[in-house]
Amino acid sequence: MPESAWGWLIVVYLFLAGSGSGAFLAAVYCDLLAPDWSKSLAKAGSLIAGPLVAIGTVCLVLDLEAGLWEPWRQVYLAKNLSSMIAWGVIILSGFIPIALLYAAALNEITFIGKIAKKYIRILEYVGSLLAVATATYTGVLIAVVNGVPFWNTPMMPVLFLASAISTGLAAAMIVAAIIDIDTIKTLSNFALGHVIFLAVEALVLMLLVFMSLTRSTEAAISANMLISGVLSPYFWVLVVILGIVIPFILSIVEYYEYGEMPKTLVIGSDLLVLMGGMSLRALIIFSATPPQIV
Amino acid sequence: MPRYGIAIDTTKCIGCHSCRLACQNQNGLDFTETFNWIKDKERGKYPSFDKEYIPLQCNHCENAPCQRVCPTAATYTTPEGVVLVNKKTCVGCKYCMEACPYKMRIILHHQGIVVKCRFCIELVREGGTPACVTTCPTQVRIFGDLDDPNSEISRFIAESGAEPLRTDLGTLPKIYYKRS
Ligand code: SF4
Ligand code: SF4
Numbered sequence: 001m002p003e004s005a006w007g008w009l010i011v012v013y014l015f016l017a018g019s020g021s022g023a024f025l026a027a028v029y030c031d032l033l034a035p036d037w038s039k040s041l042a043k044a045g046s047l048i049a050g051p052l053v054a055i056g057t058v059c060l061v062l063d064l065e066a067g068l069w070e071p072w073r074q075v076y077l078a079k080n081l082s083s084m085i086a087w088g089v090i091i092l093s094g095f096i097p098i099a100l101l102y103a104a105a106l107n108e109i110t111f112i113g114k115i116a117k118k119y120i121r122i123l124e125y126v127g128s129l130l131a132v133a134t135a136t137y138t139g140v141l142i143a144v145v146n147g148v149p150f151w152n153t154p155m156m157p158v159l160f161l162a163s164a165i166s167t168g169l170a171a172a173m174i175v176a177a178i179i180d181i182d183t184i185k186t187l188s189n190f191a192l193g194h195v196i197f198l199a200v201e202a203l204v205l206m207l208l209v210f211m212s213l214t215r216s217t218e219a220a221i222s223a224n225m226l227i228s229g230v231l232s233p234y235f236w237v238l239v240v241i242l243g244i245v246i247p248f249i250l251s252i253v254e255y256y257e258y259g260e261m262p263k264t265l266v267i268g269s270d271l272l273v274l275m276g277g278m279s280l281r282a283l284i285i286f287s288a289t290p291p292q293i294v
Numbered sequence: 295m296p297r298y299g300i301a302i303d304t305t306k307c308i309g310c311h312s313c314r315l316a317c318q319n320q321n322g323l324d325f326t327e328t329f330n331w332i333k334d335k336e337r338g339k340y341p342s343f344d345k346e347y348i349p350l351q352c353n354h355c356e357n358a359p360c361q362r363v364c365p366t367a368a369t370y371t372t373p374e375g376v377v378l379v380n381k382k383t384c385v386g387c388k389y390c391m392e393a394c395p396y397k398m399r400i401i402l403h404h405q406g407i408v409v410k411c412r413f414c415i416e417l418v419r420e421g422g423t424p425a426c427v428t429t430c431p432t433q434v435r436i437f438g439d440l441d442d443p444n445s446e447i448s449r450f451i452a453e454s455g456a457e458p459l460r461t462d463l464g465t466l467p468k469i470y471y472k473r474s
Binding site for chain 2: 005065069077079080082083085146148
């Protein structure tokens with residue numbers, strides 16, 4: 001019997017769709033609520049949101065085995081609305097254009113950007129809704145799968161949303177630093193965002209793993225793979241220590257040091273968050289255990 | 295309309311894999327591709343123990359998760375209750391493979407589509423029985439109408455108390471197993 005149908009392409013897709021929508025939310029937050037010094041972060045976030053989600057979607061399309069050879073088949077993709085993939089197609093086809101338009105508007109790219117700038121508030125509100133929808137949907141996609149009891153819990157979308165915001169913020173901060181390294185001082189204000197969302201992520205992850213130990217035999221097998229089994233080195237080192245604990249501590253320091261922390265540490269901590277988010281999705285997909293049927 | 299199912303008596307199965315070969319032949323599958331699996335499981339305790347062979351294939355669930363998650367509606371249920379995949383609209387997203395709790399679907403990479411047991415619907419509509427049922431040398435399988443109380447399969451289920459696997463998963467499978 002085939003054990004797992006989904007692999008790295010889906011992992012990368014889940015990660016990019018999540019971090020792209022997180023970057024969009026970070027950009028809108030900065031543009032709407034934060035003062036002038038946060039504009040570089042808003043710019044960076046808006047510039048990467050659309051492309052990240054679009055590249056993720058390309059991975060998803062590459063994983064459609066017939067869709068690749070006979071691409072016209074993809075017109076059927078939204079036929080059955082009880083399928084989360086159908087909803088994903090609808091959400092993504094709304095979010096990607098809006099995210100690209102928002103990038104054009106905020107950075108005044110070409111005349112399209114100038115026109116779109118007039119409607120920037122609408123783009124921000126509608127886009128934010130769609131960004132939350134995208135990030136949440138990547139979790140619902142696997143949470144409705146009763147073929148894998150470990151995934152089959154409402155905690156999954158919550159975890160994916162929290163991780164999407166952390167990774168999106170990290171991606172936006174890295175790009176902001178690339179665009180203008182001097183902004184790194186002001187970026188320390190956003191370290192608080194990392195502290196909050198990494199904490200939420202850690203809490204939900206802990207609930208997910210430990211509650212799975214008692215939820216069902218198969219969910220427990222998956223959870224055990226993560227905490228003490230074959231995948232445990234990756235789980236503890238890549239996801240927990242490097243992906244959550246170290247960036248969490250660095251972000252607290254960064255917040256109180258107020259821009260005095262070495263630039264390499266700031267960027268390094270953001271890179272760790274990205275690596276952790278990617279590893280988290282990979283481990284969730286690869287720890288899938290189907291029900292034992294005989 | 296009949297509501298087709300299969301009853302399997304694992305106490306008679308000798309694990310010869312004839313059903314798998316007949317199925318591969320009927321469905322034009324390569325030897326690495328299969329719709330039937332024979333799982334073996336030890337039962338009993340030393341010194342009185344033996345091996346149970348359990349033939350597995352798609353259960354044609356009445357509440358089929360594979361059908362619910364299929365974005366293209368390529369997976370559908372015929373009026374006879376047979377769950378099929380439309381080869382022309384399947385995009386090969388493999389969501390159904392993840393959703394099937396019994397893991398009874400496979401992907402044909404060279405065609406980019408997902409396939410599984412079809413209850414040999416073309417033979418059945420002509421009045422025949424699925425190839426796995428006809429082939430089995432020890433007559434482990436009984437194919438028939440679950441809604442007809444006088445059919446061989448319904449009587450067998452009533453007498454033996456055969457039950458589907460993992461009814462707790464709630465998919466209402468239509469393959470019944472007599473396991474002791
Ligand atoms: S056994 Fe799996 S593939 Fe067959 S109908 Fe049930 S869920 Fe679908
Ligand atoms: S692989 Fe084909 S049959 Fe399965 S869910 Fe996707 S489109 Fe439907």
